[in-house]
Amino acid sequence: METSNLKKAGLKVTLPRMKILEILEQSETRHLTAEAIYRELLDSGEEIGLATVYRVLTQFEAAGLVCRLHLEGNQAVFELERGGHHDHIVCNQCGRVEEFYDETIEQRQQRIAADHGFSIRDHALVLYGDCSDESCPRRPAS
Amino acid sequence: METSNLKKAGLKVTLPRMKILEILEQSETRHLTAEAIYRELLDSGEEIGLATVYRVLTQFEAAGLVCRLHLEGNQAVFELERGGHHDHIVCNQCGRVEEFYDETIEQRQQRIAADHGFSIRDHALVLYGDCSDESCPRRPAS
DNA sequence: GATAGTAATGAGAATCTTGTTCATCGAGCG
DNA sequence: CGCTCGATGAACAAGATTCTCATTACTATC
Structure with missing residues (x-):
């Protein structure tokens, strides 16, 4: 191992x-x-x-x-933790989790924090929605 | 009242x-x-x-x-809940919370969700950092 | 390879947050 | 003013996570 x-x-x-x-x-x-x-x-x-x-x-x-x-x-x-930072989308129905990374959002966050006098150390961004996976609504959250 | x-x-x-x-x-x-x-x-x-x-x-x-x-x-x-949606910046040191709203981030979120086949219903965005308030590092989190 | 020192583990209790039960109480309607 | 049903309080319950402490097992050393 x-x-x-x-x-x-x-x-x-x-x-x-x-x-x-x-x-x-x-x-x-x-x-x-x-x-x-x-x-x-x-x-x-x-x-x-x-x-x-x-x-x-x-x-x-x-x-x-x-x-x-x-x-x-x-x-x-x-x-x-395999390398890159990323954020998450969670399906409200089936609990499935997808990952994404968006440079624009990352940059805006830095900018916003600076405007408020903060130096960012970390952030948590989670989107909640309904996924379009055909098996989704029937599968209970694991 | x-x-x-x-x-x-x-x-x-x-x-x-x-x-x-x-x-x-x-x-x-x-x-x-x-x-x-x-x-x-x-x-x-x-x-x-x-x-x-x-x-x-x-x-x-x-x-x-x-x-x-x-x-x-x-x-x-x-x-x-007074009107508009907003997200939050939290100071790791003093626990102070500031609010912000950024149209660019909101739009990117919609876009990202759509790209992943999700219809967004909600999201949680919290930035964690250190604020530059002079009274901050000494004041314990409330 | 055996051994000592120290950190890691297991089992269960403890804690913290939040929700539930059930008998009692009070808001709102007639 | 009295009735009805939802709201409340107190205690208990549940779920997640951490702590305690005696025991175990790495790691370095010989």
Whole structure:
């Protein structure tokens, strides 16, 4: 496995951390809740506690390996930080998440912040709408 | 007081609802947590339960009187809906919140959503940074 | 390869925010 | 003024996340 990411981040290479990183890498949804990761660990037969999942994810976030998103407010989702920054569109019906990056918006944000006397460090932009995926309205949010 | 807002929204005019509306109107921060409103009620000598505060705020939100924001993820803040939509800049240091509206960003969002096959219903944009208020870094987040 | 030191983990309790239940109360209508 | 039904209060409940603390397991060292 890729233990180098962990080492580079100054984190000890432990089984829970490797497994969680692995799940994040192999997931096709790219956006997982702590609960979802926990369930996957259990399904793989790993004896890893939910508290550890939260702890590890928080450390990963601090190390810049993942970022934490509050797409719906109640439960945070985590995604692997692979390079570029991006924002998200969430479907209100099926919960599907798409990513986008828009240079114009990024620049306007800098400009607006400067006009208000702020130096921007981060931002969260989430669009909520209805997707046109034909399988959407029937599929409940995962 | 302005009981007309309540009546217009189809809500019975009760003491808790009037008081909460009053607090929202008179607050200078414009962004209050349910807890903060609850404490203000207690300080005014009102015997209103926290559950009622949450209930009333949820009703106000459904009625379009206030909108609920998740500026930091853990606790929601409520602000009175006075006319136009806007987004927010939050200072990481002092928690101060400024509002802004940018037509360019709004339009880009519509465009991006359309490109992804979404019809936008809502969006949340929060910029996080450091404000240049001279009293900022020393003042703890309220 | 064995060992010590220290950080990481697991299990459950704790916390924080928000919502629900149910008996009581009060607003609004006749 | 009394009735009816929605609103309230108090306590409890639920969901997400964090904390505690005893135990375990990396990592570096020998």
